[in-house]
Amino acid sequence: MIKGLIFDKDGTLFDFNATWGAWTWQMITTETADNPAKGTALAEAMGYDMKNRRFLPGSVVIAATVEETANVMLTVLTDDTQDTLIPRMNAAAGAVEQVQAVPLIPLFDDLRARGLQLGIATNDAAEPALLNLTSAGVRDHFHFIAGYDSGHGAKPGTGQLDAFCRQTGLAPYHCAMIGDSTHDLQAGRAAGMTTIGVLTGPAPAAELAPLADVLLPGIGHIPAWLDAQS
Incomplete structure (x- = not known):
């Protein structure tokens, strides 16, 4: 029985290309x-495809931490350093308008009403992640929120998911990890959780399917999936 759901943020709660493509x-x-x-x-x-303003499948940015993305950018922006580039990236990321994959407030109202423990595990930094969730009106729906810099490491490591279980008191087999990238699903599998892939990020179904216990068009389909489990 699923008692806890832990979500990736970009590409899962928020449509990846619609949010980050133009930005x-x-x-x-x-x-x-x-x-x-x-x-x-x-x-x-x-x-990144400049003409169509979209990330290409397999882009390093899709599941990368801010530091990993900055390191890629610094191969071209050679006059910069992490210390100068990352603060600009985080400030801009916190302010970007997030395009919700589905209306988030009614979805998370529903999930909370079911008695589920909810968490966020993102490879974004914690500060812009909290700003994004606050802007969407759902920050207070979550019992646990972690970025790559929250002290638990980054996905595909299991540190964030392990911390969610410690904080909620749930066993991993009572939890599901939901995400749009292989990093998300690899972390979920390694942590002993059910893995749910969603198709609101750049990764195609064929890439996610081998790692997903279930593959959904988006997180809006989770309530129906939960109903089917009972």
Whole structure:
């Protein structure tokens, strides 16, 4: 019986390309305004399609931490350092308008009403993640929220998921990890949880299916899936 659900954030709660596609185009354009060739190189390094303003499947950015993304960007933005680039990235990420995969408040009202323990495990930094959840009106729905910098490590490691279980008192086999990337599902499997893949990120179904116990179009289908388990 599922008693706890722990969600990835970007690509799961929020549509990945609808949220980050246009923002990344603007960021690349701003960072390389004086050098179009540099902009092209930065987009290629990030696995980003400038013409269609979308991330390509397999982009390193999809499941990366802020530090990992910054390291990729620094291969092109060689005048910067992590200390100068990451604060700009975090400030911009916290302010970006998030496009919800489904209306989040009624969904999480429903899940809380079922008595489920809810958590967030994201490879984003904690501060912008909290700002995103607050802006969406759902921060207080969660019993646990962790970013890669919250002291539990990043996915595909299991530290965030293990911490969720410790905080809620739930056994892993009573929990499900929901995410749009292989990192999410690998973490869930390694932690001993049910894994639910969703298709609101750049990863195609064929990439997620081998790691998913169940594959859903999006998190809006979770209540029906839960009903089918009882």
